[in-house]
Amino acid sequence: MTEDGCLVGEFFFSGNEACTEGAISAGCRFFGGYPITPSTEIAERMSERLPEVGGAFIQMEDEIASMAAILGASWGGVKAMTATSGPGFSLMMENIGLGLMTETPCVVVNMQRAGPSTGLPTLTGQGDMMQARWGSHGCYGIIALSPDSPQELFDLTVKAFNLSETYRLPVLVMSEAAVGHMYEKVVIPPPGEIEVVHRRKPTVPPEKYLPFKPDADLVPPMANAGEGYHFHVTGLTHDERGYPASSVEVQDKLVRRLVDKVYKNADKIIEVEEDRVDDAEVVVCAYGISARVSRIAIEHARDMGIRAGLLRLITVWPFPEARVRDIARQVKAFIVPEINYGQIALEVERCAGGAARTILVPHMGGGVHNPETILDVIRQAVR
Amino acid sequence: MKAMTGPKEHPLDIYLRAERLPHIWCPGCGIGIILNSFFRGLMESKLDLDKVVMVSGIGCTGRAAGYVNLDSFHTTHGRAIPFATGMKLANPELKVVVFSGDGDLFAIGGNHFIHAARRNIDMTVICVNNFNYGMTGGQLGSTTPLGARTTTSRTGSIEQPMNIPYLAAASGAVYVARWTAAHVGKLERTITEALLKKGFSLVEVISPCPTYYGRMNKQAAGLEQMRYYRDNSVIKHGIDPKHAAIEYQGEIIVGKFVDIERPYLPYPQDREWQINLR
Structure with missing residues (x-):
């Protein structure tokens, strides 16, 4: 310690x-x-x-x-x-x-x-x-x-x-x-x-501080309570001063930024792990425990001569749209095993955009997939 | 309104965000009067304004945070107290004041109130009680007196209302008082006391809502409601708050009901027993 x-x-x-x-x-x-x-x-x-x-x-x-x-x-x-x-x-x-x-x-x-x-x-x-x-x-x-x-x-x-x-x-x-x-x-x-990041603090005196005025990365510097800035924070739609503003224009500016600060920084945020995707004809897109089970299925598929790969989502949101689109051009199908009745599969299907099929392998919960279930779907996908 | 922005400064100007005026409250509303008493009580407390934080929930009174020149937080409906709890525990240097309405604090936020009082979190809660939901147009609330008309109890409420000081005392608050918007001087002194009290303090302030509650209950002008408070308030310091229930158009028992000591959170760093814990 x-x-x-x-x-x-x-x-x-x-x-x-x-x-x-x-x-x-x-x-x-x-x-x-x-x-x-x-x-x-x-x-x-x-x-x-x-x-x-x-x-x-x-x-x-x-x-x-x-x-x-x-x-x-x-x-x-x-x-x-x-x-x-x-x-x-x-x-x-x-x-x-x-x-x-x-x-x-x-x-x-x-x-x-x-x-x-x-x-x-x-x-x-x-x-x-x-x-x-x-x-x-x-x-x-x-x-x-x-x-x-x-x-x-x-x-x-x-x-x-x-x-x-x-x-x-x-x-x-x-x-x-x-x-x-x-x-x-x-x-x-x-x-x-261990990399440890701290919030960016204001560099201006309190009288010039606009608590919701963003920097170039769309993120505003943040003062904490008790530091003398006397700022206002509200769940209402607010302007850069943090004051409520009931207008379409302010709403547009604020909400667009709340979405864009994630989307426009997506490349810096998104992390995925890939295993043998380069030569793959079928890619299993999975996350969490389902990715671990998928690895077993992929090993068996490779043993059978099927060029299967894994795209593991470490960042699920924002969704790695660009990478899924790229992979869609080279593979026959994405296989998405998840312990629900199809959630991330919908995103994969959206990004695959018809270039590759998306096959959901659902599990209703209470356990994990049997690797053989995923293997069967891999085999059907390349048939 | 030139007269209001003249060169002569009002002593309370430093507490207000002047650029945010005029405020949204109706003519005859009591919130402005109570906020004024709060500022005066705050001034008297001599607390460092950089360390005083106001947290509000949602509703007419919830808008108060937006007008005060402090670090201020306008949170979600009913959740001002748990938000304030997290802030106080994270930074015990802060004096956290929750300023909100009866619907926010005692209906949707009732459970949070009970638990903050039970834990005796060192904060001051000021509840403006206007007997109904003003922001949404005057509906029945958990404080609406039995028989009072609202837009969701047109023939009179059939529900027993909540007795706020009784609930606060039973939950463990160490300081409990009630005044009306007609008791500005007494309210001011109570607010100073509450702000300086260590532990969970509650100040309930009965407040006119002429636009809705008053209009529905034969007190259509703010002044009529203020007159009712003046004529029907009875000061009973130290009374068991179980006897402070409010009846429709009846007398309003006011005063300081509870002022006791017990261990509070966050624990002071120098407490002997805290050393014993280690």
Whole structure:
């Protein structure tokens, strides 16, 4: 452990434990949450770890309050996070919208379980991927990451904080029970080797500060409460001063920027992993635990002489549209195994645009695909 | 309105974002009077204005945050208190004031209120209670007196209203007071006390809404509602707030009901027992 309480070294961690340590290493010093399977271990570990590093933990009365609390904490000048699962994620949608509208950096971890409603609380699912994109009302850009291992839950939680501080928005870590409860080796590098980003501060005196005037990257510098700027923040449509403005023009300017700051920086945000895509005739596009299962199917397909490859979405939102379009020109088909009845498959199909077929391999949740199911679809696709 | 922007400065100008005036509130509304008392109470408290934050929810009173020259946050409906809780725990240096309406704080936000009072979070909540939802056109609220007419209770409310001070005291608030918009001086002194009180303080202020509640209940002018407050308010300091329920067109019991000490959050850094925790 370092002097400031961060862990360093090799550990045998569950995904939830790795996620907690990723947050601590990224500088998270506030957690507001509500117990829910399968994410509870994050709250439990946070309640022990945050006091050790000078941070604050609070168990709120529900997920609505949890989300509100992390927004307040972030404006209080502290990196903040919450963790939940489907039912809680639904309750958070209201204040995720407030976080997007007020451009509040924070991280929301969703350890997905099978839904709808209470569904299968202890069993895995990937049914919230479109909710992550569109779940709060109105138009906005969003960033969502999908880790496939405890190691990546550490890495991507750090990355989520960095993206949230860079682009000033709630960043979603869309993991799932199968990864959160998986135990594997997790390597935590020394602090100097972990990139940690902090919010860009205003460079002008308070009387000249326009809290929602963006820099060239479409992101406004951020003052924290208590620093003497006396700024206003509202969920209403607002101008660069942060004042409410009930006009079509201001709405156009603001909402366009909220979407564009993600889309126009997409190249810097998006991360995918590719395995043998270059010569592939069929590409499995998968994320999270489904990508791990797909690897087995792809190995078998290669053994059979089928040129199969993997496109693993590490960033799910913004969707890697350009890369999927490129690959569509060279392959016969995309195969999309996901633990829902077709969410990301719709995006793949949209971007493939008729150049390649998109074949959904759905799973209704509660378990992961059998690799042979995916292999069968690969074989049919190249027939 | 030239007279209002003349060269002579008003002593409360420093608390207002003058460029945002005129405000949206109706003629006869009590929120401006209460905000004035808040500014005076704040001035008297001598708190560092750079460290005072106002958090509001949604509704007529929720708009107050937009007019005050402090760091101010206009949040989602009912969620001002949990937002303020996160901010206070993240930065205990801040004095966090939640300024919002009865519908926001006690209907949609009722659960958050209970839990912040229970935890005794060090914040001040000022609730402007106008007995109805003004912003949306005067609907029944959780504070509408039994028998009062609103746009969703045309023949009179059939629901028992919430007794706000009683709920606050039962939930664990360490400071609970109630005044009306007709008690500006007393309200001002109460606000100073509440701001300086360590722990969760609640100030309820009964306020005229002539546009909706008043018009529906034979008090169509703000002045008529103010007269009703003057003639029917009874000061009973220290009374058990269980006896402070408000009845339709009845007397309004006002005063300071609760002023006690108990451990609060966030814990002061120098507390002895906190050292014992380590």
